Amino acid sequence: MNTNNKTLTLGLFGFGCVGKGxxxxxxxxxxxxxxxxxxxxxxxxxxxxLSDTLTADKFTFNPNDILLDESIDVVVELIDDASSAYAIxxxxxxxxxxxxxxxxxxxxxxxxxxxxxxQQYSVPLLYEAAVGGSIPIIRLLEEYYDNDLxxxxxGIINGTTxxxxxxxxxxxxxxxxxxxxxxxxxxxxSNPHLDVSGIxxxxxxxxxxxxxxxxxxxxxxxxxIGIENISSADVVFANNRGYTIKLIASIKRVDSALTAVVxxxxxxxxxxxxxxxxxxxxxxxxxxxxxxxFLLGRGAGSHPTASAVLSDISxxxxxxxxxxxxxxxxxxPTFSNKEKISIYARFANEDDAxxxxxxxxxxxxxxxxxxxxxxxxxVIGSVEIxxxxxxxxxxxPNTVQPLSIAIAQLTTESLSTVFLRQESLAF
Amino acid sequence: MNTNNKTLTLGLFGFGCVGKGxxxxxxxxxxxxxxxxxxxxxxxxxxxxLSDTLTADKFTFNPNDILLDESIDVVVELIDDASSAYAIxxxxxxxxxxxxxxxxxxxxxxxxxxxxxxQQYSVPLLYEAAVGGSIPIIRLLEEYYDNDLxxxxxGIINGTTxxxxxxxxxxxxxxxxxxxxxxxxxxxxSNPHLDVSGIxxxxxxxxxxxxxxxxxxxxxxxxxIGIENISSADVVFANNRGYTIKLIASIKRVDSALTAVVxxxxxxxxxxxxxxxxxxxxxxxxxxxxxxxFLLGRGAGSHPTASAVLSDISxxxxxxxxxxxxxxxxxxPTFSNKEKISIYARFANEDDAxxxxxxxxxxxxxxxxxxxxxxxxxVIGSVEIxxxxxxxxxxxPNTVQPLSIAIAQLTTESLSTVFLRQESLAF
Numbered sequence: 103m104n105t106n107n108k109t110l111t112l113g114l115f116g117f118g119c120v121g122k123g124x125x126x127x128x129x130x131x132x133x134x135x136x137x138x139x140x141x142x143x144x145x146x147x148x149x150x151x152l153s154d155t156l157t158a159d160k161f162t163f164n165p166n167d168i169l170l171d172e173s174i175d176v177v178v179e180l181i182d183d184a185s186s187a188y189a190i191x192x193x194x195x196x197x198x199x200x201x202x203x204x205x206x207x208x209x210x211x212x213x214x215x216x217x218x219x220x221q222q223y224s225v226p227l228l229y230e231a232a233v234g235g236s237i238p239i240i241r242l243l244e245e246y247y248d249n250d251l252x253x254x255x256x257g258i259i260n261g262t263t264x265x266x267x268x269x270x271x272x273x274x275x276x277x278x279x280x281x282x283x284x285x286x287x288x289x290x291x292s293n294p295h296l297d298v299s300g301i302x303x304x305x306x307x308x309x310x311x312x313x314x315x316x317x318x319x320x321x322x323x324x325x326x327i328g329i330e331n332i333s334s335a336d337v338v339f340a341n342n343r344g345y346t347i348k349l350i351a352s353i354k355r356v357d358s359a360l361t362a363v364v365x366x367x368x369x370x371x372x373x374x375x376x377x378x379x380x381x382x383x384x385x386x387x388x389x390x391x392x393x394x395x396f397l398l399g400r401g402a403g404s405h406p407t408a409s410a411v412l413s414d415i416s417x418x419x420x421x422x423x424x425x426x427x428x429x430x431x432x433x434x435p436t437f438s439n440k441e442k443i444s445i446y447a448r449f450a451n452e453d454d455a456x457x458x459x460x461x462x463x464x465x466x467x468x469x470x471x472x473x474x475x476x477x478x479x480x481v482i483g484s485v486e487i488x489x490x491x492x493x494x495x496x497x498x499p500n501t502v503q504p505l506s507i508a509i510a511q512l513t514t515e516s517l518s519t520v521f522l523r524q525e526s527l528a529f
Numbered sequence: 530m531n532t533n534n535k536t537l538t539l540g541l542f543g544f545g546c547v548g549k550g551x552x553x554x555x556x557x558x559x560x561x562x563x564x565x566x567x568x569x570x571x572x573x574x575x576x577x578x579l580s581d582t583l584t585a586d587k588f589t590f591n592p593n594d595i596l597l598d599e600s601i602d603v604v605v606e607l608i609d610d611a612s613s614a615y616a617i618x619x620x621x622x623x624x625x626x627x628x629x630x631x632x633x634x635x636x637x638x639x640x641x642x643x644x645x646x647x648q649q650y651s652v653p654l655l656y657e658a659a660v661g662g663s664i665p666i667i668r669l670l671e672e673y674y675d676n677d678l679x680x681x682x683x684g685i686i687n688g689t690t691x692x693x694x695x696x697x698x699x700x701x702x703x704x705x706x707x708x709x710x711x712x713x714x715x716x717x718x719s720n721p722h723l724d725v726s727g728i729x730x731x732x733x734x735x736x737x738x739x740x741x742x743x744x745x746x747x748x749x750x751x752x753x754i755g756i757e758n759i760s761s762a763d764v765v766f767a768n769n770r771g772y773t774i775k776l777i778a779s780i781k782r783v784d785s786a787l788t789a790v791v792x793x794x795x796x797x798x799x800x801x802x803x804x805x806x807x808x809x810x811x812x813x814x815x816x817x818x819x820x821x822x823f824l825l826g827r828g829a830g831s832h833p834t835a836s837a838v839l840s841d842i843s844x845x846x847x848x849x850x851x852x853x854x855x856x857x858x859x860x861x862p863t864f865s866n867k868e869k870i871s872i873y874a875r876f877a878n879e880d881d882a883x884x885x886x887x888x889x890x891x892x893x894x895x896x897x898x899x900x901x902x903x904x905x906x907x908v909i910g911s912v913e914i915x916x917x918x919x920x921x922x923x924x925x926p927n928t929v930q931p932l933s934i935a936i937a938q939l940t941t942e943s944l945s946t947v948f949l950r951q952e953s954l955a956f
Contacts, residue, residue, distance in 0.1 A: 242669075249561045394809075398823040405818040
């Protein structure tokens with residue numbers, strides 16, 4: 103039993119949506135032995151929501167008021183800027199303070215070093231809120247699935263894109279309308295690039311690779327396709343065939359190879375992932391013994407994210423730290439982009455489609471112009487992940503880019519049964 | 530960080546479905562530092578699946594070969610018989626051995642004493658496999674939702690009944706046919722009483738009350754209605770109105786009152802719980818900050834259950850134990866059967882329906898005989914849980930029992946919008 107529980111003194115960086123949420127949660131919840139001593143913020147002009155408990159002297163503009171305060175045990179880092187966050191987290195760990203962070207970009211980009219720092223200074227860094235919001239996926243991978251043989255982790259881990267794709271699929275909204283509605287409701291930033299490009303999901307996928315399979319995969323090695331080019335035509339094509347399109351982070355182990363791809367993906371309409379709607383996140387695990395496991399929860403938002411941060415703080419009261427167990431086990435897989443995947447690709451015309459480096463073509467549709475749907479060509483075929491990455495990289499100026507791409511199915515076997523039936527193309 | 534990892538020596542009681550599964554899993558998984566030294570079984574005549582590693586000398590018929598063996602750190606109790614299990618677990622704890630058990634009946638019936646024994650002898654008893662099979666619900670309630678303010682835990686926590694109800698709903702099978710098919714596939718015991726009566730789910734619900742809300746609720750205090758009386762007519766009635774019937778364990782906190790009921794329940798067809806099919810289990814949590822969380826996984830079976838047992842064993846390698854945190858927090862709710870719930874009840878005739886102690890009637894349907902559907906009366910109305918328990922108890926010989934009962938909705942507000950529309954009764 104854990105008997106060393108003590109009251110933790112927290113230093114908080116950032117008082118935006120999640121920071122305020124954490125303050126609220128700490129005021130309302132009982133039983134956690136933690137109090138915020140100091141809050142470091144950047145903007146000196148911003149009005150703060152002061153109260154009897156949240157007095158002006160709680161705030162500081164000087165990071166050292168927290169980092170050099172010996173009485174502060176835990177630094178809670180909840181700022182947007184990844185490079186400032188990195189500097190804060192690194193200094194905090196070096197000064198022997200435990201750290202809780204929700205900054206997936208910073209963590210994904212420095213994971214190797216952050217693991218080393220934790221070991222060197224014998225202090226934990228927890229970041230449950232960085233992946234899947236309120237879904238306790240990292241804790242479960244570390245503590246509960248630590249000895250099962252995982253086969254795959256697949257999930258919807260970005261609420262913004264899921265909200266947009268849900269509206270496009272269930273309310274036949276255009277991408278532009280759905281994005282606007284997401285922004286109005288606060289589910290998308292005014293600059294939604296990090297979300298709609300898949301980069302946010304890619305950072306989270308990188309973190310999941312480490313906790314699920316013990317492999318450090320730098321985010322830039324993960325082939326990532328955003329949802330910006332997904333049109334209503336693509337969504338209708340999928341729906342008519344019993345699928346919906348979701349932005350899926352897919353991490354799969356086959357023998358000793360580990361693949362990870364973030365891309366719009368055809369998901370069967372009767373699957374759990376299709377059922378993850380609007381801003382929710384959902385993650386499906388396949389393991390040798392526990393078989394299928396599925397987790398659903400709010401992927402973002404002030405209170406859900408704060409509740410994940412709070413769970414990390416609570417875990418620190420009994421000296422919990424990630425052990426990165428999977429990376430210490432034998433038979434760690436090797437990350438590879440050599441696997442083939444089956445994709446759906448829509449091209450402006452047949453000539454463009456013919457230039458695409460498919461290793462195998464399963465279906466070829468010529469689209470006739472009809473109302474808003476323009477003429478084009480849809481091909482479902484296999485491509486090596488590496489070749490796909492080459493096409494997508496801007497360093498290849500003369501390559502023809504498809505208008506849109508989605509993962510059709512990750513194995514060609516199941517695809518052949520689904521798509522090789524001859525179907526007429528009815529958008 | 531947890532640095533005290535050591536290799537655990539296990540003594541296993543029982544070598545049935547789950548015991549064999551645990552043996553398999555331990556052979557295949559890497560990284561866990563645990564080995565089975567001795568397996569205690571009862572039946573001297575049964576053939577055991579011996580192998581190079583599973584040699585005959587692993588087996589014993591004498592419990593003391595495990596209980597008195599000082600070199601055995603952990604007793605893994607996987608036998609069917611709850612009273613023998615209790616004796617084994619109690620002795621093991623008294624002898625300072627950690628215990629892993631999957632016996633929900635034994636745990637639910639002795640939870641108070643088992644908590645005291647853990648404290649008295651400073652040894653942990655873990656039982657993740659007892660509730661929700663491979664779903665890590667107890668661990669999450671203990672470790673992750675320990676500081677969120679839980680409002681409700683609702684779930685499908687019995688795979689047998691869920692398989693039967695799924696077949697009745699999606700394939701229009703009769704209860705008898707669906708039960709037979711469950712038995713043939715191994716999803717139901719030859720004597721399915723404990724499952725179909727709801728008693729198995731009731732035991733699990735009792736355990737969940739403790740970990741979710743800090744309240745010890747003896748199983749017999751939980752109003753429990755089985756699925757034996759649910760007919761095709763009930764299933765069709767629900768389906769026609771956008772619902773399906775599931776055996777739901779529902780634990781809800783309203784202010785300082787805690788209610789828990791296990792009963793067939795009308796679940797909206799587009800909800801996550803409706804989507805839990807066949808032998809799967811699914812649990813939905815509602816909390817103040819993390820909001821809706823949903824977990825799905827295999828609720829039973831050799832390997833899924835063994836994987837939960839293995840996760841407990843793995844947790845023991847770093848001295849993990851349940852802290853029953855919720856029971857130490859302020860504001861623990863009080864268990865109450867005084868709340869009103871809205872139920873669907875089908876009676877043989879109007880006279881029987883008139884005798885039922887509804888506190889309010891929302892809808893009243895008279896059913897005309899039509900093919901296999903017999904004449905009868907369906908009433909949707911409110912009843913106090915206590916009054917329902919009185920009716921259901923066999924100690925009231927002169928009370929008219931409804932032919933079938935299901936929870937319609939737990940709040941009358943939402944019910945009034947759903948059911949008070951005048952609808953014709955079309956089975």
